[in-house]
Amino acid sequence: MMISVLIPTYRRSQDLARCLVALQQQARPADEVLVVVRDSDTETWQLLAELDPHALPIRTVKVGVPGVVAAMNAGVDVAKGEIIAITDDDAAPHADWLERIEAHYLADEKVGGVGGRDRMHYGTQLVEGQSHVVGRLQWFGRAIGNHHLGVGNAREVDILKGVNSSYRRSAIAHIRFDERMRGTGAQVHHELMLCLTLKRAGWKLIYDPQIVVDHYLGQRFDEDRRNQFNAIAFSNMTYNETLSLLEHLSPIRRTAFAIWAVLVGTRDAWGLVQLLRFLPSQRKLAWQKWLASMHGRWQAWLTWSNGDRSSEVWAQHL
Known part of the structure; x- marks a missing residue:
């Protein structure tokens, strides 16, 4: 080949x-x-x-x-x-x-x-x-x-x-x-x-x-500087993940994802539990991460709910 x-x-x-x-x-x-x-x-x-x-x-x-x-x-x-x-x-x-x-x-x-x-x-x-x-x-x-x-x-x-x-x-x-x-x-x-x-x-x-x-994890020249928090990069990362999942999960799984994402989340895309978990140690930074995550989730939801289903178009050609 x-x-x-x-x-x-x-x-x-x-x-x-x-x-x-x-x-x-x-x-x-x-x-x-x-x-x-x-x-x-x-x-x-x-x-x-x-x-x-x-x-x-x-x-x-x-x-x-x-x-x-x-x-x-x-x-x-x-x-x-x-x-x-x-x-x-x-x-x-x-x-x-x-x-x-x-x-x-x-x-x-x-x-x-x-x-x-x-x-x-x-x-x-x-x-x-x-x-x-x-x-x-x-x-x-x-x-x-x-x-x-x-x-x-x-x-x-x-x-x-x-x-x-x-x-x-x-x-x-x-x-x-x-x-x-x-x-x-x-x-x-x-x-x-x-x-x-x-x-x-x-x-x-x-x-x-x-x-x-x-x-070897080279230097990045955009808003995402790996281990340095940037609200835009944090929001973008969450947006990309959320949009991908909204397009490909079934309605039941999509509902479960929405509930889990808002209430729990992960270290990279915070929900309420992650905010409460890290608030005592990170204080103001914890609020910034949570707000950036919620902003990314919400923006992805708006994109998806507006009816742009590119993945469904792709699937029709496969």
Whole structure:
């Protein structure tokens, strides 16, 4: 199968250089490497101009719109591969990354997506831990990630993580990453909408802990600065998750999700219980996080209730 590797990048040229070196070392080489670069990113354009043109089959794709969704769609639109493998510029895939990904598609024609573990590095520290529960969506709408902690055998999941994911081209031929996702950079949870759309259409999503990338958590240049609270980023993250779930849950599950989201929530999308839990220690910050979460939930509800059902349109084409 022909494999296209897709890398969206922005102002992280050193990270990108490490990623490209890792791709040069693949046991199963990529047939093409698509590097999607913002038109204003002079740092990255300079790096690409200095690369050995024979080291990798690189094609550059220029975008003028900020955000990973626009970059992903621009790359998918021109990709030639039967498999589109996706990683971040701050990740370094292991040498058997593409080989293991391809094996799953060859083994089962119903597999629409394959992903794996991202070993997360905070500076010089590697995040340790193990989890057998990875990429699951509970019946009431709580999404469980843990992709960086997965152990065990390859298995079907509900959600793949963008930094270590791939899709069969025929499965996403009529689907785009949802351009309603909010944010000007990472647009957290952008992959959730796509994965749930594929599951509804009957495709299998496989998570294999043996498919590994090292994820070095590079600097972000948008409102979302990872571990630094920003009300806009917090609200955007909650909006993206909520809109995805409202579109794909059944009416009963959607009602349960709404009740749970408002009353309980999670560390990343606060409900009332989370507010009361952290109010004694975080005080004013706790109120800010709760308000940002509620704002994101409400904005997503307005978008969904206004009748924009892009996922239903996609499903009709599958």
